[in-house]
Amino acid sequence: MQLRKWATSTANANYARAIHWLAFVICVTYAIYHWLWDIPAIGTLAAIAGVIALASTLGSFHRQAATWLYIGFFTAQLGALALTSYYYGMRGVLLVFPIVNALFFIFNNTFASVYSVVFIGLCLGAAYQSSGADILIRSIPAFALCLLFSAAYTQSLNSHNERLYFVANHDALTKIHNRRGFLAWFSRTLKQAQKNREEIALFFFDLDKFKQVNDQYGHEVGDRVLVSFSKRLIAALRSSEIITESGSIQNIGRLSGDEFVFALVGADNTSNVEAIAARMLAALDEPIVVGEATIKLSASIGVSFASDNGYAIEQLLNEADQQMYRAKRQKLTSSGMAAT
Structure with missing residues (x-):
């Protein structure tokens, strides 16, 4: 019923x-x-x-x-x-x-x-x-x-x-959650996780030098690159790490432009988070082929933890965003990730 x-x-x-x-x-x-x-x-x-x-x-x-x-x-x-x-x-x-x-x-x-x-x-x-x-x-x-x-x-x-x-609630291009849809789900999930004392890790992704792709190949190619990246992001995750509801993935979203987020509910330890980040970065090892263009991408990732940020959604997003930009500045090409 x-x-x-x-x-x-x-x-x-x-x-x-x-x-x-x-x-x-x-x-x-x-x-x-x-x-x-x-x-x-x-x-x-x-x-x-x-x-x-x-x-x-x-x-x-x-x-x-x-x-x-x-x-x-x-x-x-x-x-x-x-x-x-x-x-x-x-x-x-x-x-x-x-x-x-x-x-x-x-x-x-x-x-x-x-x-x-x-x-x-x-x-x-x-x-x-x-x-x-x-x-x-x-x-x-x-x-x-x-x-x-x-x-x-x-x-x-x-x-x-x-x-x-x-x-x-979904991005017209990639078909995953847009900012509105992801934040609505994430807000509900954070409240439940805080009640159950469950950890959540928020991954914040940004494609490096993506503007150059748009400038060199055009926005149509750039859009197809974003679609390919979102599919690779999903493929890099295990089924146990993905939350679906009514056939729609809930814990992955595109916030804007080339910024994506993923929420890992039940994050048990830092090493597990680092392993997931490595898998996601490895998804970009293979160049993306769009028509006659072969595009090699890299990404920077920042991670924040709900328990360290009082289960506050804005604080979590800001912290993950700052960590992502720290990764960019430090040019952590080996791991591409900075974490709290």
């Missing part, structure tokens, strides 16, 4: 909380009505859903809403609407339509489809007990269309959002 990104995104937090508050108010109103003037059992289930909506809202101020809270909310709603359908037929069945839409908004299509069928089946079955087969004939086609269009729309919206996210 998976929650959709837009339902739990921090960027949509205020919008999501507004929906949670609205759900809370509706559930409490529904509960009070049934407690005072109708069927108390329905009111109790609606009140449970309201309490869960309130807990989810308050919890969102401190962390991402828990999946089990959403499940609990919809399960309580299922009980309330099944009873409403049993006692009042179509009145309860009609309330299932917005619930189906909400399920597809919050959960992935597979889980939303299964839970929607359960919702629809129980409520229609309950309504059948009191209203007969006529309610099934009128409702089933409408629910089938509702499921079809909800699934198709959310799938289309999800694909569109994923494309937008990729464009916003």
Whole structure:
């Protein structure tokens, strides 16, 4: 089971909380009505859903809403609407339509489809007990269309959002993280690493004399060199050193121009870091061939450690950047690396 990104995104937090508050108010109103003037059992289930909506809202101020809270909310709603359908037929069945839409908004299509069928089946079955087969004939086609269009729309919206996210957070040339995407991931990772007392080594790369490549061969060749370098950088790393999410590499990024970064999560010792840096520099041993141009490159690397810099992202970047420029100045061609 998976929650959709837009339902739990921090960027949509205020919008999501507004929906949670609205759900809370509706559930409490529904509960009070049934407690005072109708069927108390329905009111109790609606009140449970309201309490869960309130807990989810308050919890969102401190962390991402828990999946089990959403499940609990919809399960309580299922009980309330099944009873409403049993006692009042179509009145309860009609309330299932917005619930189906909400399920597809919050959960992935597979889980939303299964839970929607359960919702629809129980409520229609309950309504059948009191209203007969006529309610099934009128409702089933409408629910089938509702499921079809909800699934198709959310799938289309999800694909569109994923494309937008990729464009916003990835470098158009190399397809790895751009500055925005890498720093967003790195900020989250640093917080978790500090909490777990886990070391992170940040590698800062800069291609030496890359401006000469652009001046001599043109920017098109320079772009192809950057693409080749990023691929070699990835190839130099072991699978255990690369972090991927949804098929995208998270811990490598292009900050600007010919500046690249790599974050090693769980860096155990300095010798391991030096070995990784040596592998990365070795990736440039072979010249890069672009058309008729054969280009020999070198790079300078600076490394900083999270524990030495208070797990502060700007301090880590600045320290790694300074170490990289120190390596350039000292012309450490044998190792090409300076470290804190």
